[in-house]
Amino acid sequence: MKILIDGIEIEAQFGETILEVARRTGIHIPTLCYHEAFGGQGSCRFCMVEVTKNGSSRIVASCTYPVNDGIEVKTSTPQIDKIRRNIAMLLYKRAPNSLFMQTLYKEHLCTENNLVEDPHEKCILCRLCVNACATMGASAISTVMRGTDKRVATPYDDASAVCIGCAACAEVCPTGCIEVQEDNNIRRIWNQDFTLVACEECGKNFATREQLAYIMDKSKQDAPATELRFCENCRRKVLARKLETFNG
């Protein structure tokens, strides 16, 4: 099917979302709670676009809206810009300690107001970290409480028995809210210490012991395979070397 995004005609497939089509065409739609690994959540509403079909238009979240034939999408109109400005303002007021939100607040030319700020807060509750943890298979963190008290945490804020210290949560966090401290070969995350394992080739710390044990358990290996002894870069080198001798 053919759809129009900002006046450009694009061939789209059934089942794709507007955001996916726009991203692969190189049209920028700003997002906060979206990550290509988990798909759209539609919770931050930052990716709102205007969709016109048969003469009537509506504002939708592009990350969850499936394309359909003949739609015309506008990614930036005065109305949408206003919505984004409002979201940027409200989320900044929620998480003013985040550098990312401070930048967003300035970029969207938000006007001053007297909403109360929590000067320490960095989290915008996009849930990307919770999704990342579930996808990794640990599900050590979740959102707890509700309403204004809602936050992301491990059960009872204790060290979690299932956390593998992979720091995927910190990796996907858009606002840099999740703290990971690394001191020599110790990584501290979610009130828990993990021992880091060094790459046998270059000596760089690349994973936690628990993370490797988890992978071994999942893939039913007894001893660490080649992939688990080297960091990502060295893994490629080692495999390439293997292929060399294989050919020779």
Next chain:
Amino acid sequence: METDALITNESEELDAIINKYPGEKRYIMAIMHDLSRHFNYLPRPALEATARHAGVPFSQVYSMATFYKAFSLVPRGKVHFKVCDGTTCHIKGSQIIIDEIYSRLNIKPGETTADLQFSLETVNCIGACALAPALLANGKVHPRLNAAGVRQVIAEYGGPEYGKKE
């Protein structure tokens, strides 16, 4: 926390409650309701057992348990006070009730006395505005209370001298 450790007898009761339900995600709420009714709150081992039984991550069960106001994660007292703090009760002096309970029992909303006799929470409206300010003690309505009335209610549930020792 000491209260989190269940004695043997309790862990059997716990298993009995949980095993009434099939080990599926959709029964978590029902299990938690039963547990809450039995223990008067949701002890940590009970939540962990629920997660194991339903085959979902503990974090998810904890998330659900903290989401609903009907569940408490700290032990509630034998006598659970609900002070109505809806608009009418608020204007008619629900704060006086809360203050009097605090001065008698030394508990604030959300807290429980050390001997697990009394606990207190505020609720938004119990639909008894004509009886404002009202207090629910284990579901029983005590209407139009003032400080003296609160002392009377406390005496009714724990003896007239209750709270003076502390």
